[in-house]
Every structure is written in C-alpha cells, then in structure tokens.
Amino acid sequence: MTQTALVVSGLLILLLGSGVWIGLGLMATGGIGLLIFKSTPVAALLGQLSWNSATVAELSSLPLFVLMAEILFRTRIAASIFDALAPWTTWLPGRLAHVNVAASTIFAAVSGSSAATAATIGRITLPELARRGYSQSLTMGSLAGAGTLGFLIPPSIVMIVYSVLAQVSLLDMFMAGIIPGLVLAILLSLTIVIMTLIKPELLPKEKETFTWAHRFSALKKLAPVVILVGTIIGSMMTGIATPSEAAAVGVIGAILIAMAMRDITFAGFRQALMGTVFTSSMIGLIVIGAGFLSTSMGYLGVPRAVAEAIAPLNLGPVGLIMLLLLVYLVLGCFLDGISTIVMTLPMVLPLVVGAGYDPIWFGIFLIVTVEMAQITPPVGFNLFVIQGLTNTSTMQVAKAAFPFFLAMLVFAGLIVAAPGIVMWLPRLGN
Template identity: 45%
Template sequence: MDIYIAGLLIVILIAILASGLWIGLSLLGVAVVAMEVFTPKSGGDSMVLTIWGSTSSWTLTALPLFLWMGEILFRSKLTSDMFKGLAPWLNNIPGRLLHTNVIGCGIFAAVSGSSAATCATIGKITLPELKKRGYPDNISMGSLAGAGTFGLLIPPSIIMIVYGVAADVSISKLFVAGVIPGVGLMLLFTIYIMVWSLLNKDKIPAADMQMSFVDKLKSSRHLIPIVALICVVIGAIYSGIATATESAAMGVLGSLILSKIEGSLTWKTFKDGLFAACRVYCMIGLILAGAAFLTLAMGFIGLPREVAQFIGSLNLSPFMLIVMLMVFFIILGCFLDGISMVVLTMAVLLPTVQAAQFDLIWFGIFVVLVVEMAQITPPVGFNLFVLQGLTKRELPYLAKTALPFFLLLTFAVLMIYWFPQIVLIGPQMMG
C-alpha cells in the first residue's frame, strides 16, 4: 500500500511541476493531498505551524545574508577582479575559468555549510562572468550544480551535526572525516572539467595573453580583497568568535566596505542587491516551507520508516545493502530535504547498519554523499531549483547538465566503500 501511495504522490508532484506552478507551492500542494487523503490529521493547523517553524529559524538567517553578500560582490568590480586574478594561473589548465565554480564552491562551503547558499552565492558571481567570456552554459551550470553540493560535505555541515546527534557519534570526528572526501571530490570534478575541455577544445574560449611568473604575482593583487573577506568569514567561524549567521553578517558588512572603497557602491546598487537577494531567498524560503510540510506529511504516513524497515528485513550483503540504501535515499530525496531524511530514517536504519558492521562515522559520510546526489536529482533536486531561480532554465535541461556530476558522486560513494580509510584515517588519527 505504501508503495502505491509513494507512486501516486510522485505522479501528482510531477504533474503539478509540469503545469508551471511555483516549486514551493507544488510541494505544498502534494503535502496537502497527502495529509488530507492519507492521514487522519487536519492539514491546516499543521501547515501553519510547520511553515512558521521552518522559516523562522535563527540559523536560517545566514542564508539570506550570504545571498546578499553575493549580490553586493556581483554588483561590484570585485568579481571581475577575482577573475582577473585567477585567469593567469588557470590559463594553461584545460577548462581554464570553468574551475572557478569548483574552487569557489569549495571555499564557500567552508563558510556557509549550506548547499543552497553555496550554489546561489557562487552562481551569482561566476555564471554571468563565464557567460560574458564565452564559456558554454551546459558545463558552467552543471559544474555549479555539482560543486554546490560541497556545502553538505565540507565542514562545518548542519547535516553532519544532525546525523551525529541521531547516531550518537562524535561531531568533531565527523567534521574531520569529511575533509579528505570533500577535497577528493573537488579534485574529481576538476579532472572531469579538464577531460571535458580536452574533448571539446572548440567550445573553450582562447587563453588570455601569457604572463611571466612575476606578472602573475602582480595580477594576483586583484584576489586580495575577496580572499581577505573569505578568510575573515571563515576565520570567525573556526575560531569560535562568531556563529555562521554572525559571520554572514560580517561578510555583508565587509563586502559593503570593499565595494565602497573601490567605488561601485551607490544607492542604486545597494537597493538592487538587497531586492535581488530578497527575491532569491523568497524563492528558496518557499521551497523550504513546502519541503518541511511535505516532510511532516511523509512522517504521518510513515512512508520513510516503512521503507527503511523493509530494507532491513531483506538481509542483504554489505555491498548490496549500500546499493539499496543509495537508491532509497535518492528516491527519498524526491520528497524530503537532507536533514529530514536523516531524522526520519536513522532510528530504523542504524541497527541494520551496525549489524552489517559498518563504522558509524563512515556511514555518516556515506549518508552525506548520497544526500548530495539527491540535491541534483530531478524532480526535486534542491540545487536544481536554486539554479532554475538563477538562470530561468528548465529543470530537465539543468538535470541533464548535472548528470555527469551525479555520476561522479556515485563513483565517490563506491570509492569510499572500497577504500574506507579515505573517510576513517582522519578520525583514527584523532584517537
């Protein structure tokens, strides 16, 4: 029965999305149907309380602040200066400035801990500049969709904290365990971009004029303002001086000061940046509200718990268990956000995982990786929604551009299964 309910809800969701209705309202619509038809609960009161709870979190305040920081930088000369500073160093690497998506998302992930904030902020900076310089849309958007997921894996990560509490494991060890896979994933994406560029040389703009090493160093002065701002924001978080939200506010203040110093801050750019950040956040906030209510509806139906119990009853081999869990979480990602997936399934899955003798720290990183995969899986890949808001392109097109990076994430999951020390060496060194 539960499988039929799941299938019906997927059909309803795809039909509503295909109608052109806003994504957040589509999720809310499916949640209302699920609550009213398949549960004895009244949808009205639950919807109000859930939407208020999901959108009034203090932690969530960091997201619009980081978006505003990106809008301020986007409207200043600092972003083009950043490309001027990076271009000489990337000139001789296949793919050239396409690597800025991976580099930028990797750095920003260590600041925000949010996939949506990473994708939206870096996309606002890089996509217009790459388009202006003649780089193809498909690889630009696909690499951003994939690299945006770094916000979940590279510490600090909210989903790791939730898993650490649910599984009763050390959160600091989880953070350390995520570092090597995070850097490895950055290298994997970089290698793919290089290979793609070598196979599609005609689609990559010509290199800028060659420079001597001394000239490259001189050109790097353009990076100093952006790098200094990022170091302040990251340093404030890791030193414990400020929370992520407070650091985001520092980032906004710093970006305002820098844009004022270089002369691009006017009342018009200030107002336009603020309005643009509000529009993008309202889009993301509505999706978050819809996802939160759909999560509640799925919890009342008991669907995630039922499926998790079914997987546990199959008595699979360790490898087949991992494959089944990967498929399970990707499908579950069509309905729920990553944190909700962890909260609703861990209590049921952990006994099965422990019986298969998987290390719980390792399993935490596995869960983060498969949740990353769900972020770029249609019809409800959160990073795809963010990209759609930025680019106004259709979801099928964005999903197609992100497919190679989805496959690379699948490869990363298999690599940590075959070589678990990639994940465990850091926590083991901690003792």
C-alpha cells in the same frame, strides 16, 4: 501500511507535478494524508510545527548568507578572481580551462548556490576563454561541473536546509563539506587534464606565458574574497562565531568589498534585498512544508512501511547506498535539488541511520547526488544557466558536461569507500 505509503507518495507526486508551490504541496500532502488515515487535528499540528520549523536557530543564517551572495553577485568580484587565477594555470595541461574550476571553488565559498556560482563565473570565463580559442565544449562542461561546488562548499543553502530537516549541527555540516569540496575540485581539474591530453585540439595552439612578477602581482586581486572566506569559515571552525554570526560578518564584508570596488548603488542594494526576501521566503516555506510532511509521515508510519518494503531485498549498508544513488540520479532528472531532499528525507534518513551511517555523512553524500542532478537533462539548472550564457542547446551543454558527471560519480563512490574524507573535520572539531 504499504497502501498508506503508496497513497501519500502518489499524492505528493501529483501535487508537485501539477505545478503547486513546493512548500504548499508538501503541506497539502501531509494534511490530506492525516485527514484520510488518522484523526489528528491537522490545523493545530500545522500551526505548531510551522512555528517550530521557522524558529530553528540554524535557519537564521539563511537570509544573511543569501544577502551576502546577492551583494557579491552584483560586483566585479568574478572578474577579479579570473584575473588573479589565469596566470597560475598556464603550466597545467588544460591551461586556462582550470580557471573555471578554481574560480568556482573560491566563489562557491561566498555564494551558497550552484546556479549562482555557474552564472557569475560563467559571465566572465565563457566569453574570455572563447576569445582565446578554447573549445566551447571544454569550457561549458568544466563550468557546468565546477558550478555545482556552490552546493558542497560552505556556506551552502542546501546544507542549511538539510541541517534543519535532519536536525543535525549546521556547523558540523559546514565543516564536513570543506574537504570533499576541495577533493571534488581536484577531480574536476584532473578530468580537464585527461581530456586535454587525449584531445590537444581542445586548447588553442598558442600558449600564453606570464612572468613570476605578474603572477604574484595578480594575486592581490584575490585578497578581498580570500579574507572574506577566511573570516567566515575560520570564525566558525575556531568557535569564535556561530554560523548566524559568521553570516552577519559576511554581509558586512560583502558590503565593504562592493563599496571598495565602487559597484554598490542604492538601486543595486535594494535589488539585493528584494532577491534575498524572495529566495529566503521560498526556502522558508519549503522548510515548513517539509517539517510538517516529515511529522505527518511519522504519524502515518510511512518510513516504517518503506523499510519493510526494502527489507526483503537483503541489502547491506553499501547496497542500500547504491540503491539510493540510483534513485536520486533518476529523481534529479526531473526535480531540483531542494525538492528532491525535502521529498525523500523523511522516508530515507531513518533507513540510512538504521544501516549505521552518520546523518552528517549522508548529508554530504546526498548533496553530491544533488550536484549531479544539476547537470543531467532534462531538468538540470546548471545546464539552463550555461545554455542562456552561450545560446546553445541544453543537450549540447549536457554532452559537454558528461565527463565531469562521471568524475562526480567516481567521487560519490570514493566517499562511500572512504567516509573519513567527509567525517574527519567534524570529528576533529568535536
């Protein structure tokens, strides 16, 4: 059985490493494994599982949330968020650098994507903070870390994929991400405080001042996005709407915001629709491939073989999680987040559940490790995004992001030590 696991894992690495589309690589790995080791009718199984995976109710919210983000990406909403938050951060050690964290936290609630959050907020904050004399390493690093919140704060595309693959409630996943997302945002801001207290030269010498009238007046610019986020999250948490219904409301809200800002054109709306088709098709193919691979591995006994291989290590539950954290950090250096999840979940989830962990909790833990992978070289998507915005090297961005990587590592340990941070809201809802 161990030989089967090694063959399947090697085949998967070979296919994905050769540049084959992720979804097709997953399907091919499962199909070839069944043809070699079993007499299962691959074509019939693939057809049935493809239909089952593509018609999961939770998946219907995916294209709607993607469309909402695509529309807002083409508006001036990020500029409005910056203008509203800037007057409120000047009293903190680190001053306007905190806008990267606060703005990313807010925009994450309407984007669902880490790279989109970093790109949208960075287009506004990076040149503006550079103009005001803030250290480039501080602004790049804080944006790299805060941009990852797009994965953790609902509605998150990665959460939707995980809930489908792990067969857990999407609403519970969304609720589980709210408190961890806010706690992580606080830790990232605390990192800025510590860095700027140690090195005051990271900040400009002249300190901007704002009147209270200016501060409260600026908050009006947050109203559209706050109302949109409150409607989406509130309707789901109160049971008024399902995730799919809330996503539909989000699309309508995004269109209204774009129209009110006079940012929407027919060409722009068409681009948003095409972007939604491309992204949703890519993720849909990955979900189908992952579902087929998961079932194939079950037939082949791969999860059991992995469990038998780990058993002699005599790891306790915490030891297992620490081992998985190390594995995911290594994988994150070479693979994107969704690829990492779909590759490993069929083997890892049974081990984690067997060790007594809730699959909802593990989903959040896994997303945190994926967030860390977004800012680790050589394949950290947030690093590439910020590199493109600043014309610096990937390693310069990675060096700037390292303190925020450490903050996320501390946060991973925190939710292991205190799982209630993740599970309080889902349990309250149930």
